[in-house]
Amino acid sequence: KQWYQRRVRGLIRMTDCPAFVQVFDDNVELSKRLCSFVKDRYDEAVESHGKFHIAVSGGSLPKFLKGFSKREDIDWTKWWVYFCDERYVSNDDPDSNYGALKQVLLDDIAIPDSQILKINSGVPVEEAAKQYEEGLKERLPSMELDLALCGMG
Numbered sequence: 001k002q003w004y005q006r007r008v009r010g011l012i013r014m015t016d017c018p019a020f021v022q023v024f025d026d027n028v029e030l031s032k033r034l035c036s037f038v039k040d041r042y043d044e045a046v047e048s049h050g051k052f053h054i055a056v057s058g059g060s061l062p063k064f065l066k067g068f069s070k071r072e073d074i075d076w077t078k079w080w081v082y083f084c085d086e087r088y089v090s091n092d093d094p095d096s097n098y099g100a101l102k103q104v105l106l107d108d109i110a111i112p113d114s115q116i117l118k119i120n121s122g123v124p125v126e127e128a129a130k131q132y133e134e135g136l137k138e139r140l141p142s143m144e145l146d147l148a149l150c151g152m153g
Contacts, residue, residue: 027064030064031063031064031066031067032067034064034065035064035065035067035068035071038054038065038068038147038149039073039074041054041146041147042054042074042078042079042146044146045146045147046075046078050078051078051079051080051146052078052079052080052146052147053080053082053139053140053145053146053147054079054080054081054082054145054146054147054148054149055081055082055083055084055145055149056081056082056083056097056101056149057084057085057097057149057150057151058083058085058086058087058095058096058097058101058151059100059151060151061149061150061151062097062100062101062103062105063100063104065101065104065105065149066104066105068105068109069104069105069108069109074109076109076111077110077111077112077115079111079115080115080116080139080140081101081106081111081115081116082117082136082139082140082145083097083098083101083117083118083119084097084148084149084150085097085150086098086132087119088119088121088125088128089119089121090121091118091119091121093121096119098116098118098119115139117132117135117139119132120132
């Protein structure tokens with residue numbers, strides 16, 4: 001497998017991003033609190049500008065978002081999904097962050113496919129990185145995410 005990470009300085013501008021650490025007794029509580037946190041950020045973003053731009057990393061993080069699939073208080077058409085630290089692998093590869101999120105959440109909700117930016121592993125890696133960067137610029141003219149969920153694996 002070819003692993004690739006392209007760094008683009010200044011591509012995503014981070015503004016007013018508080019960092020904090022919380023400790024939970026178990027994974028059930030972690031998942032519940034994470035979903036509540038994401039829902040709060042979703043509500044703020046939709047009220048502010050009508051969309052919710054979220055980036056998600058892979059590893060164990062996607063499984064903690066599974067609780068969202070049962071929620072009826074979310075308009076999924078307002079979600080725009082991106083991936084942190086995505087790997088240059090096919091979307092169905094076990095190492096794909098997209099694949100991990102698709103398996104636990106995306107298959108069960110109604111986010112339009114055009115609002116999920118996936119890596120294109122069917123082209124050479126440099127072209128895939130360029131396409132992803134262009135997709136970000138097209139979908140995020142302000143270059144500001146509402147939320148980036150990054151794991152610690």
